[in-house]
Amino acid sequence: xxxxxxxxxxxxxxxxxxxxxxxxxxxxxxxxxxxxxxxxxxxxxxxxxxxxxxxxxxxxxxxxxxxxxxxxxxxxxxxxxxxxxxxxxxxxxxxxxxxxxxxxxxxxxxxxxxxxxxxxxxxxxxxxxxxxxxxxxxxxxxxxxxxxxxxxxxxxx
Amino acid sequence: xxxxxxxxxxxxxxxxxxxxxxxxxxxxxxxxxxxxxxxxxxxxxxxxxxxxxxxxxxxxxxxxxxxxxxxxxxxxxxxxxxxxxxxxxxxxxxxxxxxxxxxxxxxxxxxxxxxxxxxxxxxxxxxxxxxxxxxxxxxxxxxxxxxxxxxxxxxxxxxxxxxxxxxxxxxxxxxxxxxxxxxxxxxxxxxxxxxxxxxxxxxxxxxxxxxxxxxxxxxxxxxxxxxxxxxxxxxxxxxxxxxxxxxxxxxxxxxxxxxxxxxxxxxxxxxxxxxxxxxxxxxxxxxxxxxxxxxxxxxxxxxxxxxxxxxxxxxxxxxxxxxxxxxxxxxxxxxxxxxxxxxxxxxxxxxxxxxxxxxxxxxxxxxxxxxxxxxxxxxxxxxxxxxxxxxxxxxxxxxxxxxxxxxxxxxxxxxxxxxxxxxxxxxxxxxxxxxxxxxxxxxxxxxxxxxxxxxxxxxxxxxxxxxxxxxxxxxxxxxxxxxxxxxxxxxxxxxxxxxxxxxxxxxxxxxxxxxxxxxxxxxxxxxxxxxxxxxxxxxxxxxxxxxxxxxxxxxxxxxx
Numbered sequence: 001x002x003x004x005x006x007x008x009x010x011x012x013x014x015x016x017x018x019x020x021x022x023x024x025x026x027x028x029x030x031x032x033x034x035x036x037x038x039x040x041x042x043x044x045x046x047x048x049x050x051x052x053x054x055x056x057x058x059x060x061x062x063x064x065x066x067x068x069x070x071x072x073x074x075x076x077x078x079x080x081x082x083x084x085x086x087x088x089x090x091x092x093x094x095x096x097x098x099x100x101x102x103x104x105x106x107x108x109x110x111x112x113x114x115x116x117x118x119x120x121x122x123x124x125x126x127x128x129x130x131x132x133x134x135x136x137x138x139x140x141x142x143x144x145x146x147x148x149x150x151x152x153x154x155x156x157x
Numbered sequence: 158x159x160x161x162x163x164x165x166x167x168x169x170x171x172x173x174x175x176x177x178x179x180x181x182x183x184x185x186x187x188x189x190x191x192x193x194x195x196x197x198x199x200x201x202x203x204x205x206x207x208x209x210x211x212x213x214x215x216x217x218x219x220x221x222x223x224x225x226x227x228x229x230x231x232x233x234x235x236x237x238x239x240x241x242x243x244x245x246x247x248x249x250x251x252x253x254x255x256x257x258x259x260x261x262x263x264x265x266x267x268x269x270x271x272x273x274x275x276x277x278x279x280x281x282x283x284x285x286x287x288x289x290x291x292x293x294x295x296x297x298x299x300x301x302x303x304x305x306x307x308x309x310x311x312x313x314x315x316x317x318x319x320x321x322x323x324x325x326x327x328x329x330x331x332x333x334x335x336x337x338x339x340x341x342x343x344x345x346x347x348x349x350x351x352x353x354x355x356x357x358x359x360x361x362x363x364x365x366x367x368x369x370x371x372x373x374x375x376x377x378x379x380x381x382x383x384x385x386x387x388x389x390x391x392x393x394x395x396x397x398x399x400x401x402x403x404x405x406x407x408x409x410x411x412x413x414x415x416x417x418x419x420x421x422x423x424x425x426x427x428x429x430x431x432x433x434x435x436x437x438x439x440x441x442x443x444x445x446x447x448x449x450x451x452x453x454x455x456x457x458x459x460x461x462x463x464x465x466x467x468x469x470x471x472x473x474x475x476x477x478x479x480x481x482x483x484x485x486x487x488x489x490x491x492x493x494x495x496x497x498x499x500x501x502x503x504x505x506x507x508x509x510x511x512x513x514x515x516x517x518x519x520x521x522x523x524x525x526x527x528x529x530x531x532x533x534x535x536x537x538x539x540x541x542x543x544x545x546x547x548x549x550x551x552x553x554x555x556x557x558x559x560x561x562x563x564x565x566x567x568x569x570x571x572x573x574x575x576x577x578x579x580x581x582x583x584x585x586x587x588x589x590x591x592x593x594x595x596x597x598x599x600x601x602x603x604x605x606x607x608x609x610x611x612x613x614x615x616x617x618x619x620x621x622x623x624x625x626x627x628x629x630x631x632x633x634x635x636x637x638x639x640x641x642x643x644x645x646x647x648x649x650x651x652x653x654x655x656x657x658x659x660x661x662x663x664x665x666x667x668x669x670x671x672x673x674x675x676x677x678x679x680x681x682x683x684x685x686x687x688x689x690x691x692x693x694x695x696x697x698x699x700x701x702x703x704x705x706x707x708x709x710x711x712x713x714x715x716x717x
Contacts, residue, residue, distance in 0.1 A: 046681055047528065047532050048673075048678075049532045049533075049536045050528075050535045051535075052535055052538070053538045053539070054535075092528075095704075119523075119525075140527050141527070
């Protein structure tokens with residue numbers, strides 16, 4: 001029941017965002033600025049101010065944000081449904097499981113890579129995350145150059 | 158400043174020094190008593206020795222007196238011989254010689270002119286000289302009583318002799334004197350008959366202070382005068398006295414005067430014999446003192462080691478704490494050191510846990526600071542999108558940052574664990590001066606950090622709207638905020654209702670704030686939110702699962 005609510009929330013949020021007409025404009029410039037093709041990206045982030053910002057950055061780079069998930073379970077579920085090219089994964093999410101857990105499952109089940117976006121720099125966590133290849137690491141707060149470089153490293157061929 | 162204990166004038170000492178002093182303090186009275194006992198014992202022994210010396214002298218004097226007495230009785234028997242009355246000196250000579258028997262004595266008969274009439278030491282009829290000891294014979298004539306002479310060298314015997322003399326009566330007057338001349342050697346034999354221990358010496362001195370007999374080296378000393386000091390002391394001293402013997406030896410001496418002869422009968426023991434006990438006692442006492450001090454020292458060292466090693470371990474433990482190293486509990490023979498070390502071990506563990514917690518907090522803080530910057534960045538982006546002017550952006554952005562700061566403040570006070578819902582509501586209303594017009598009601602709920610931040614955003618947007626368009630925009634308006642839960646459905650319900658503000662109409666277009674309170678916050682909390690534009694005022698409701706409640710009525714803890 002609870003999980004259903006999440007999915008609804010994401011859909012509603014997307015509807016609301018679309019209603020605001022945020023993503024029409026940046027997509028045009030995006031293809032010029034990035035050297036990657038337009039990617040379908042899932043954002044897993046529990047702070048909406050951050051996820052909205054990340055979404056705006058991605059759209060500005062010409063990518064498509066397929067959904068925003070706030071928990072690990074939700075991220076896995078949405079990944080299964082949407083099959084994005086990549087997941088921008090925050091390590092700390094709401095709920096018991098964390099982003100590393102979710103990234104591992106998504107990679108194992110759907111072969112979708114994750115880029116970890118985190119302010120968490122402690123060694124133990126990093127070591128755990130690095131066990132999952134291929135991955136990228138991006139430091140919070142995200143900036144457009146950082147994001148572009150991170151995506152290029154994975155999809156720049 | 159180091160704590161001052163009761164003694165601060167004594168420089169610090171090793172524990173074994175105190176132990177040694179403790180041992181000495183314990184031992185000294187006992188040692189003193191032991192030495193006193195030794196002293197008493199030595200004194201008693203000396204007294205016993207003196208008593209024995211005196212006793213020997215007394216016994217000897219008795220022996221001598223008995224010897225003399227026997228001689229006199231024999232003489233007196235002879236004095237009644239009929240041969241004497243008849244003047245038959247030849248017969249008497251024979252009778253006397255038979256009676257006396259031995260060589261060491263002779264019987265003499267002297268008349269008033271001191272002429273010897275009979276002398277058993279010479280064959281009867283020999284030419285006899287006058288007696289060589291006329292004084293004693295004259296005393297017999299004068300006193301009419303038996304007399305004993307001092308020592309002299311017999312004219313006939315040429316040997317040191319003494320005379321025992323008794324009167325020979327005729328017609329009620331002293332007619333002649335009968336004399337028994339006894340060799341001094343006889344008295345030496347009496348002395349030797351005592352069979353005294355090694356070193357004991359007995360002696361007899363006559364009334365003139367001439368040595369008459371001596372139990373040792375008799376021949377060397379007989380006939381010689383006693384040194385004057387010794388003689389004077391012997392005559393005057395009572396009991397035992399210390400002196401130098403005629404042989405030049407330090408002695409203890411007791412002298413008794415013979416009743417019969419008036420001679421001085423002495424018993425002596427070398428002073429060394431008495432002193433040896435004293436010396437032994439002194440040596441033993443000294444050994445005892447030295448031994449107890451050495452034993453005290455050794456024990457102090459040993460027991461000191463029992464204490465200093467654990468104490469050193471405790472010191473090492475304290476040093477380890479200072480260096481942040483772990484401290485193992487101590488199992489030593491010294492309980493106190495164990496207690497100290499165990500306490501330090503516990504302190505070290507506690508310290509390490511605290512340090513780890515501090516490091517955890519530091520990491521957490523670093524993470525949150527970075528994360529919050531990302532939040533602020535997003536907040537700026539979102540605010541900018543809806544701002545029509547820079548002024549509007551600055552005002553709205555500042556307010557949102559302030560709202561975020563309020564939530565942060567509350568969490569900071571709780572070690573980033575979270576915050577009480579009541580505090581959160583009041584903090585966000587206070588930012589708009591709305592607390593006095595708010596009616597807040599709900600149980601004490603301590604929410605997790607995620608929930609605090611998200612609900613804080615919603616409360617901030619609602620309060621902003623209330624102050625611009627809602628209940629706070631009119632003088633009589635009020636806000637009713639209440640919450641309850643976790644309910645049977647496992648969720649917490651929050652209710653925000655405004656009344657008394659301007660009439661409300663459903664807006665044609667919703668802003669970002671609407672998105673926050675209806676969608677974004679609920680999404681972040683797996684919750685449901687709804688904002689109704691009721692004519693009397695807006696009405697916001699939200700619910701979220703109890704996993705975000707760390708402490709509440711169901712958890713049986715209360716708001717502080």
